[in-house]
Every structure is written in C-alpha cells, then in structure tokens.
Amino acid sequence: MGSGASRQERGQALARAAARRLFDLAVVMVGVATVVFLLLRAVPGDPVLILGGLDTLDRDVIARARAEMGLDRSLVEQYLIWLGNMVSGDLGRSLRSGVPVTDLILRAMPPTFQLGIMALVIGMVISVPLGVAAARRAGSPADLGITVFAILGISTPPFVIALGLVYLFAVEFRLLPVAGYVAFADDPAGNLRAMAMPALTLGLVTGGVLVRMMRRSVIDELGEDYVRTARAKGVGETAVVYRHAVRNAAIPYVTILGLEAGVMLSGAVITETIFAIPGLGRLMIDNINARDYPVVQGTVLVVALVYVLINAGVDGMYRLLDPRVRAGAAR
Amino acid sequence: MTRLDRRLFLKSATAGVAVAGSGWLAALRHPAHAATRGGTLVIGVPESFSSLDPFRRIGRLDYNAVINLLDTLVTYGPDAIPAPGLAESWERPDELTWRFRLREGVSFSDGTPFDAEAVVFCFGKIREGNFGGQFARITSVVATASHALEVRTSERFPTLLVELAQQYASMVSPAAVAAAGDGFGRMPVGSGPFRIESFDPGRELVMVRNEGWWRRDAEGVAMPYLDRVVWRVLPDAETAALSLSTGEIDFLYALPAPMAPMMAASPDITVSAAPTFGWEYLFFHCGQPPFDNVHARRAVQFAIDRQAIVDAVSFGTGTPASGPITPASWAFNRANPGGGLIAPRANPAAAKAELAAAGLADGFEMTMIHPTFPHLTAMAQAVQAQLAEVGIRVTLDGKEIGGVLDHLFASNFTCLLIDWGGRIDEALVFNSFFRTGGGNNFGKFNDAEIDALIDAAAAAATVEERARIYQEAELKLVAASPLAWISIPSELRALRKGISGFVNHGDYRLRAWQISRG
Amino acid sequence: MTAPAPALSVEGLRVAVGPPGRGRAVVGDVAFAIPPGGRLAIVGESGSGKSMTALAVAGLLPRGARQTAGQIALGGRIVDPAGPGMARIRGREIAMIFQDPMSALNPVMTVGAQLVEAIRAHSAMSPRAARARAAEMLAAVQIPRPAERLDAWPHEFSGGMRQRVMIAMALTHRPKLLIADEPTTALDVTTQLQILRLIDGLCREEGSALMLITHDLGIVEGFCDSVVVLYGGRMMEAGPVAAVLGRPRHPYTRGLMATIPPLDRDVDWLDPIPGEPVATPAADAPGCPFAPRCGLAEARCRTVTPAWRPAGSKVAASCHLLAPSPAGGGLS
C-alpha cells in the first residue's frame, strides 16, 4: 500500500485488465454482429419487396434495386464484406436511402442519449429520497404509499403514462407540445419542452424500479452491523442513514441503474414513437420493419457497444463506491 | 370538402362515391378559392422518410415529397391525360421519334439553368436508376437546340409520356447531382414548387417556396401560395391526432379509419375521404386446384359480403369493390360499375351454384395467407366467416408483411389477402396484374382474350376509347375472377379549418402547391 | 457515607420481539447494577438474552425488538434508551463494541473517517484536530504506524486490528460504561487475550465501567468482578465472580461450571448441559425457564416461577430448591 513498487505493479495489473476488457469487447462485438446478421436473414421478408410494397413490382426494377443493395450476392459474401467493413469502422449504407449507416446512427444518438440521461436523472431524483424515506419508515402507511406509487410506475405501460401526460400538459393546459423533437443546439428551450414529457414518462417507469431497489437496499443496510456501530457512536439518525446506509446501498442501486440505462437504449421505442423522437429505438424499429439490414445491424452493434460501455461505467462506479472492488481489480 | 365529410357517414357508399366523383376534375383544374399568399403548413406524416432520390425505388411518402420538389417533363393528373410540364409541347414525327420543346427561362433552385443539356443528363441518371428498365426502348436522347430535344426509340413506345410523368423521371440539377454525389437523396435540387430548407428523415422535412416556379393557377397567380411546408414525422397515430387538435400541425397525412368519426366531430377539423385507386383483395392461384377452376373462384367472389366488411372492418370509410377499376379512376364505369356483376351484398345462392358447377357442391377447405396488420386481419376473419356460410372452410395463416410478400412473389399460396395503393394509369394496372406473365400476376392467370384487350387499350388514341376498352376488359375479368376484389380503401386525411385548396384525389399525392391558408 | 451512584443500574428490564401485542418476551425481569469502574460479566448460553439485554441498555435494539418494561439509569440518571435523546449519550457516556469486527465497520469508509466521525459526534473538534486525535487513538490501541493507517479501508485490516479500531472508537470520549458483547469470540485464541487485555487496561486508565458479555467462564474469572448468569432471558444467579463461580448455587450455573474451556485452546463453547436451549419458554412464561433441562426439576418448577432470593453473601439466585423448605434439604 502506497509504496512505489506496488503502485507500479498496480498500474501493470490495470493495463492487463484493460487489455482483457478490450479483447472481451472485440469478441462480444463479433458475436453480436454475427448473431444479428443471421437473425435478420432468418426473418422472412425481402427488403426490396417491403419497400414500396406492391406499388412498384416490375421485376427489372426489383433486380436493379437488389443489385444496388448488394443483395444479389451470396450470404457468405455479404457477411464477410460486412464484417470486413465493420472492422474498419464502416457500417455500410442504408439499403433504402443509400445513406451511410454511421450518419443515421450519429443522428439518432443524441436524442436517445439525452432522453436516457434525463429519464435516469428523473428516476434518481424520484427514487433516492422516496426509497430512503420508505426504508426508514418500513411498514408505515408512508412506506405503503411510496411502494404503491413505485409499483404503479413499474406496471403501468409507458404509453398510458405518456398519453396521460400528453392529455394533461399538452391538451388540457397547453404547456408543452404534444410531440416532436428539436435539437438542443437549435433551440435549447424548445428541446427541453419537447423532451420533458418523454423523459418524465421513462423517468417514472425507471423511478418505480429504482425506488423499490433503493428501499430494499437501505432496509438491508440499516440492519447491518456497521449501522449499529455508527449509532453506538452517537451519530445522528440522518447521518447514519445517508452517510452509512445509503452510501452502501448505492452499490446494488448502481447495478440496477446500469440495467435501466441499458433499457433506455433499446426500450425507449414506444416513448420515442409516441413523442416522435428520432432516436435509436425508432431507427431500429423502422428499419427492422423495412428489413434495412445494414441499418439494423449497425444500430444493434452500436447499442451493444454502448451496453458494454455502460457496464464498464457501472464497474467504474463500483470502483468508486467500493474500496473492496478497487482492491480486487488490482489484485 | 363538406361534401366529402358527409360522405364519410353515408351508409350507402356507392351513392356517396357518385357524388364525390363528379366534381374532382374541375377542382383539380380550377382551385375554387382566392388563394391567400404566405404562411406555413405543418403536415403530420406517419412514417420516416427514407430518401428523396427520385431515381431510386423509394416509398410512397418519399414520392409525395418529391412531387413537391421536382418537376417532370410531362405532368399527369388523376385524369391520366398527359399535360405539359417542363416540356411545353411535343410531337411524334414518326413511330420511333419524339421531339420535345422545353420550357424556357426555368432554372433549378441552385441557379443551374434548365435546358436540353440538363435533360440529356437527367435521362442518363434515369436510365442508370432503379427504373431505368422502363426506358430500355430509348436508343438516343439528343439536344437539338438549347431547348429542344429528340428522343429515339428502338420500337414503338406508346407509354413514353406516361413514363416521363412518373417521379422516377424527375428533372434535377446536374450541378447539384455532381456536388451531392451519394448524398443527393438528402438534398435533391430541382425546379419544382418548393425547395428543401432542411431535411432530417426521421424527424422533419422543411420546404420553402420556389419563388420562380413556372406554374400559375387558373387566375394566372403564381403558385405555390405557401411560404413553407413542414412535413413532421409523427409515427404514433394518437399523438398525431392530438397534435392536430391542439393546432401544432395543420394537416394529418394519414388518418386511421377508426379515428375518423371522432375527428370529424371536432368543430376545428375537417375530415376528407376519397376512394383511392387501390384495392383490398384476394389473390387466387389460378394454376392449381381448387382455383384453377373458374367456378371455384366465382364461388368465393359471390360469397363475399363486401358491404358488411366495409361497414364492420373499415368503419364505413371504404367502398365495396365492383371490379378492378375503382371510382377514383378516369376509366370507372359510373353508369354500371364493373358491369354490375359483383354486388355489394353476398349472393350465397349464386356461390353455391358456382360450387356445384366446380364439382365442389360440398364446399372445400383452403388456407388463406394474410398480413397481420389489424385491419387486414379483421378483414380476413370476416371473409373466413362469410365463406363458411357457403361451405368453404378457411384456415387463416397470418404472417408479418415481409413473409406474406415472400409467399406472394414465389406464387406459393392458394389464396392470399392483401392490399395495394393502385396506379392512376390503368395500363400499368392491367398489364401488371392481368396480362399473361405480368409483373403482379402472381396467381398465374392467363386469358388470351384479355391480353388482346389490354394491348388494344394501350394503343387506343383517345382517353374515352381507352376507358371503353378497359371497361370491356373489366367485364371479362370480373367473370373470370383472377382476383376477388373486396373493397376500395379511402384516402383519409384530416385538416384544420382555414386550410383551402386541398383536393383529395385518392391518389396518395398531397399537392402542397395548391394549398393556401385562409 | 453515600455510595457513588452506579455507572449503570438496570431494573425489571423486559425485552420483547415480534409485532406489538403478539410479541415474545426474550428478556424478563433482568436487574443489576455496575458501580463506577466496576466489571460485570453477563454469561449464558447462546440465545439466553445477553445481547438483547446489552442492546436494550444502549438503545440499539434491532428492528422488531423493543423494551417493554424496566428502568435504566446511567450514573444515577434515568434514561430512556429508545428515546431521541439517547444519540447524545451513546458514544459519550455509554460505548459499545460488538462480536463481529468484520462487519462492524463500514466497508466503504476509511478507518480514519470512521474514527473522526466518532470523535466529532460529540465534540466540536476541527476535522484536522479530529484526525490527529484519531491517530493518537489508533496508537493507544497499539496499531503500528497509526497516522498512515487512517487512510486504510476496513478490509485491509485483520479481525484483531478491526476490533482494536472498534475499541479506539468506543473509548474516544471516556465513557462511563463500555459494553463489550463477546468482543473476542470471532478472533483467534492468541488475539483474544491481547484484545481482552487491551480493553481491560484502557477501561482502567479511563475509569470506565465494563459490561462484558461472554460465553466463557474463564474470561469471567480473569477479567470481571461480578457476574450475571442468564438463561432463557431470565437471571438465574448473580453475585461476585469469586462467590458465584467458587460455589455456584443454581443448578444451571453448576452445569455451566462443569466444563470451563481453557483460555489457551481454540475451542468453542462446549455445551455441558444435556438438552437444547432452543426450546426455551418465553421469558415471561410462568415456571423456571431451565425446567425442561434441569436434572433437579420438580413439578412446581414448570408452573411456578421461582423467586429471586439471596443465596449467600452478596449472591442471589432463582431456584425453588434454594427456598428454605419444611422438608429440609435444598441447595444452600
């Protein structure tokens, strides 16, 4: 502890851990890439036919479109080309529009990330005080009320929450627009107005999950010996709860927070659809429906990558929150 | 519009269609309002745009945006009569040569002048594009003067003007194509009524008026009237409808049928409905039992109660089909739709007689493939119940649309329920669906007499003559029943009061240049 | 001459667990006093209510357990251990260390931070000064390189070192009473003695009274001057260590005495008494709690609660056999 040699050792261990992580990441990516490639092609439906439906079915038109999309090549060829491009960072082009998939994804990322972050912040703002309050009064009517609120948040379908908010804030009070998205850079106030209800929708759902988690963890932690020690020292109850119990409860809480962040990435489809937010969820669904293979493949890859990053972030949070993990990682 | 409103709730749909049909040609030619200039129209559209590259095979909504941005040499209204576009006039000195006189003083919105050289360039793009095959008969396109063009073909090309009126034959700025490269679908530059201000395919397409557009209205006033048109993607029907009711949008591009009555009840909103060129229909596989027997097909044809389906499944917004030609079409036989062979109501006695004639007096069993869209699923269930009445036992096989199309294209079905959007030009419909070997003839129907009529119609000199021949072909088609036409969907749109000039032609084309505020 | 008020006096203490009304008494009618600087041992088998008694005194009963009767006085002043004022008393007048040093420290706070917290809970010392004091305290509990160790995490310490940290925290404010609930049970034998000696020495230095809970009669003999024997949440026998252990009157104490695990061997508490203590009746049930296992039990033992009565000089016990009986005999 503290000596130069051990610090150097620790650095090397960290580098090794990082290298192992990167390797794992590469394996995950190629695995995800392959599974998505195969899954998409196992689903019936031809991208060329789906686009435009029966409106233009001339065989020559279709053959040309198919050749342009590279769909006239064999599956193995398509796979290898795609994998090769992926390694060099090129996710290909949309079959429908010919636009580089990277462009589409980069465009869809900011709204999804913003929505996810806002929703998580709302979820945290809701869940920390409510979860702690419920845990401190476990079994009381207040606890019951908070639990009911949380379960409502979890079990109410997001579209019901969303439409409820829309009727209230957009139709009844005309405070917010019903739907639509503006980039923050273009119009910060408009952006926040547009994102308020979607973020609240997801925030309430995720808040419900997080409240339950926080409550359970704080109750567990309050029963721990170190809490009794803190009380034995004469530490005030508020400090006992926040400085000791909540800080420890944060560890399992962060795990769920990470999971919820993952859900935000892919599970925001409904919210993005209702509020017309051109994010990753909608990009994915639109293009699954259209069988626009490269776009779906690219989006799934990016989502997988972000999942991995979120996991790394969660691990980082563990390291931050729990000295035992820090010690374990360097060992 | 009020006429159409009422129509929405008319129980007798055919009567309504007759009323609706009488005035729309006039409305197209002479917008009956003194148009106010200026203002923005916000349109809520139900899906993302894919690309606005006219030479690609793009979606219906994409094409609709394209007609508001790009001109074609020939224009072509729902009356199917080719009219001047960027080509002011044309002549055909011999069977294989066409000469076009181009409009002068027109520039693309990037300033590039429109001239014969530009058209030659565009022909190159068109023929490289997905639809290039349509123009395979063209052997040369030559600029004979700055605004004169000669097109030569290898064989007769009677539908050249029709093809030149399609979006895939749009005229675009050569300079812009060169500059944009692959990105052209994001920022197509043409000479149309509007030009793009900004485009985010999943979110919004903003168009602004092209001040120099060549086209005038009947009073000689420059079009378009609107300063801006915003096409906002609102994928959820519920929030789209709410956006209309709060006035965030002015125009709902696609109104789901179940919402129509509620929307129509709002004092601020007008609902517009018009029959389209499309159908909801059954494909029969005419090459294998039981539908290789015409009587089996006719039995189904007679067993279907179209009116009941329209009422129950389409919330009264559709029209019972009478044959392949729909009330939206210039070729529709208003006096005697489809020869009166297919009634809106089922005729179980006739159906049973046909079954007996097919040697299937006890009925038969079959599987019917259908897409799992809620509306078509409900329709499939209704058909199933109706066919059961005459002893035809149907097993439903609902599939996601991609899977349905796979089966359709492989002609791998006995009976398949589907819909399509239709084409203005009956030549394209008849050639594709009913001609032996036609592109959409997935049921392998063949009838030499009908083939001959289809060819004759294409060669006919006048619209009236073509309509007459198609009506004759329709009679034979209804008798031969390669398909069972069930209903004609309506194009349902909703707009806020105070929007004028919108005419619903049932052709899925919103012509924003005709619209004005106030 | 008036004797100084006892550091702790407990009278008629009852503790119940479970929902109010349907709860079960786990401590009943426990009473004892510890003079200033005195050392009281509480002994008894597992489940006999030793910890519950101690926690009730400190106002640290776990969720679901509560004091239902009794009076507790610290230095002659009656306190309400469950009341809101107790936080000001804990850590300053009463301190407590626990059985399992591995879990008693907060794993996500440095040792120094936890010491500083203990110091600042009852003094207005600046953080810097508190840190310096924390280092002194670590030194006092014989942790080498104390200043460096302030930044260490609990998981970096061995069990013995953590218990030293607990002791340091507990004695920061020179409490009048230190409660040590089996402070060495979780430690290996050699460490046990060191820790006990440390507690013993520091209490002597600070003049703190000690309430030491243990299974181990050897420890009682070595470190305490009086003893309370609990069984089934009730007092069986109490008095000076020498008197009680020298000549146990109560059948249960005698059973306990049958084997004294030697201090220098790593042996768990061996149950010398036949039968399982699991079936102990509630601490407020009539009869003697030990009756199911007592070799001398009579019929009345199961129905009549034996009275708490003197059984020799300064010793008292509760057993029917200690009552003077017309038939003669008895245990005294």
Ligand SMILES: Nc1ncnc2c1ncn2[C@@H]1O[C@H](COP(=O)(O)OP(=O)(O)OP(=O)(O)O)[C@@H](O)[C@H]1O
């Ligand atoms: N949190 C609790 N909730 C309910 N009952 C409890 C709780 N803790 C202990 N008890 C019960 O109270 C009784 C007394 O337990 P206590 O912990 O005081 O025993 P102990 O003498 O300290 O035993 P040990 O030597 O095992 O520490 C036991 O019957 C036990 O089951």
Ligand code: SF4
């Ligand atoms: S009272 Fe009876 S049961 Fe209890 S210890 Fe005495 S003899 Fe045994």
Ligand SMILES: [Mg+2]
């Ligand atoms: Mg205990």
